[in-house]
Amino acid sequence: MIVRKLEQKEHRQTRELWEKVFAEDTKAFLDYYYFIKTRDNEIYVIEEDRKIRSMLHLNPYLVQIEDRQFPCHYIIAVATEENYRGRGYMRTLLCRALEEMYRRKEPFTFLMPAAEAIYTPYDFRFVYRQNIGETKGNDGHLQAEIKEAELFDAADMAAFFNQYFRDKYQICAVRDEAYYQTMILEQKSENGGVCLIKEADKIRGMFAYAREERLDIREPLYLPEWESEFLKAVAMFRGKEEKSAVLYACSDLFTAKKKPVIMARILHLEELLKAMKVQSGETICCSFAVIDPILVKNSRVWxxxxxxxxxxxxVAETEDSEGVLPIGALTSFLFGYKTLEEVKEEDGVILTPHLEIELGKIKQLCRIYLNEIV
Incomplete structure (x- = not known):
C-alpha cells in the first residue's frame, strides 16, 4: 500500500476511479472538473496492486472569516474502489489531509457529506443550514434585460455580490472574478448557466441554474425591488412540463425548509480563534482545555x-483550565450551530459558570454562506 499526494500532471489518473464510484456524474461535468478544478487542487491517493484504489480531493477556496481572509480547502470525492473498502483507507487519507492543512495553519476545512455519520468520528460537525424552497415564478412582461452570463461578466458579478451581499455574512468564499468564471463554467457543465438580470447594463440580480431532471436554481441574489423581475425570469426559464423550480440558498420568503448541508472541521484552532470577534461592548477573559484526538497540537489549555x-x-497557551471542550463540541459552538446550553449536553464537555458566561461573549460565526458544490 502506497499513500501519496499526486503531482498535478497525475491528477487525471483518478478519473477512472471517480467514474466507477460516482457513476451518476455526467461526462460533461467530469470534463469540466478534470480540465478546470484539477489544475490547482490537491489529490491524495492510496495505490494498491499498482493502481489508484482510494482518493481524496482538496479543492482550494479563499474564505472570508469576519474581516480576514484565509486559504482553505473543500473536501470532495472521498472514494474507495468497492473491492478495497473496509481497510481503513478513508481514515488514512483523511487524517493525512487534515494534518497537512493544519501544518499550513488553515483555520478549518469543510465538505458536503453523503451521510453525517461518515464524518462525525473525525470531528466534523454541521455548521450551515441551507435555505431550500420552490417557486413557479410569475408570468408577466419582463422589464429587465435577461442574459446568460459569459466569462467577461465575472468581474461585474463579483462587484455586485461584494457591494450588496458580502457584509451579510461572517463566513463565505471570497467572490472575485475567477470565482464567478469558474461558477459559469461549472453550471454550463450541468446543462445550465448563470442568469443575469440587468437594467441599463447594470446587474440588478443573478442566479445560477442547472437543468437535468428539473430546474434547480442556486444562489438567487437580487436587489429587493427587483424580486418581481426575478420571479418572471424563473417563469421564463421553467419548462412547460415543470411545475416549479427548486431554489437553493434562497431568501427566507421562499424557504420551505432549512437543510443541513455543510460540515466543518476545525484545523488550526489558534488561527480560527484569532479571527473571531467579541460581542459589542464586552471584554472576555477565560481559559479552557481542548481535546482533539486527531490534530493533537490543538489539545492544549487555551x-x-x-x-x-x-x-x-x-489567544495563548496557559496551564489553568476552567473547563473542557472536545473539538467537535467546540466546532458546533463557535460556528453558531448550537447554543452553549446544547453543547453542555454533549459527552466530555465541562463548563464552569464563569467559563459559560465568558464564552457567551464570543460572537459566534452563525452567518454562513457556503454553497460550493465542488
Whole structure:
C-alpha cells in the first residue's frame, strides 16, 4: 500500500476511479472538473496492486472569516474502489489531509457529506443550514434585460455580490472574478448557466441554474425591488412540463425548509480563534482545555482574552483550565450551530459558570454562506 499526494500532471489518473464510484456524474461535468478544478487542487491517493484504489480531493477556496481572509480547502470525492473498502483507507487519507492543512495553519476545512455519520468520528460537525424552497415564478412582461452570463461578466458579478451581499455574512468564499468564471463554467457543465438580470447594463440580480431532471436554481441574489423581475425570469426559464423550480440558498420568503448541508472541521484552532470577534461592548477573559484526538497540537489549555474597547481576541497557551471542550463540541459552538446550553449536553464537555458566561461573549460565526458544490 502506497499513500501519496499526486503531482498535478497525475491528477487525471483518478478519473477512472471517480467514474466507477460516482457513476451518476455526467461526462460533461467530469470534463469540466478534470480540465478546470484539477489544475490547482490537491489529490491524495492510496495505490494498491499498482493502481489508484482510494482518493481524496482538496479543492482550494479563499474564505472570508469576519474581516480576514484565509486559504482553505473543500473536501470532495472521498472514494474507495468497492473491492478495497473496509481497510481503513478513508481514515488514512483523511487524517493525512487534515494534518497537512493544519501544518499550513488553515483555520478549518469543510465538505458536503453523503451521510453525517461518515464524518462525525473525525470531528466534523454541521455548521450551515441551507435555505431550500420552490417557486413557479410569475408570468408577466419582463422589464429587465435577461442574459446568460459569459466569462467577461465575472468581474461585474463579483462587484455586485461584494457591494450588496458580502457584509451579510461572517463566513463565505471570497467572490472575485475567477470565482464567478469558474461558477459559469461549472453550471454550463450541468446543462445550465448563470442568469443575469440587468437594467441599463447594470446587474440588478443573478442566479445560477442547472437543468437535468428539473430546474434547480442556486444562489438567487437580487436587489429587493427587483424580486418581481426575478420571479418572471424563473417563469421564463421553467419548462412547460415543470411545475416549479427548486431554489437553493434562497431568501427566507421562499424557504420551505432549512437543510443541513455543510460540515466543518476545525484545523488550526489558534488561527480560527484569532479571527473571531467579541460581542459589542464586552471584554472576555477565560481559559479552557481542548481535546482533539486527531490534530493533537490543538489539545492544549487555551486562554482567550480581549482588551476594553476592542473586538479582537488574543489567544495563548496557559496551564489553568476552567473547563473542557472536545473539538467537535467546540466546532458546533463557535460556528453558531448550537447554543452553549446544547453543547453542555454533549459527552466530555465541562463548563464552569464563569467559563459559560465568558464564552457567551464570543460572537459566534452563525452567518454562513457556503454553497460550493465542488
Amino acid at each position: 486562554k482567550i482574552q480581549s482588551e476594553k474597547g476592542q473586538d479582537s481576541l488574543s
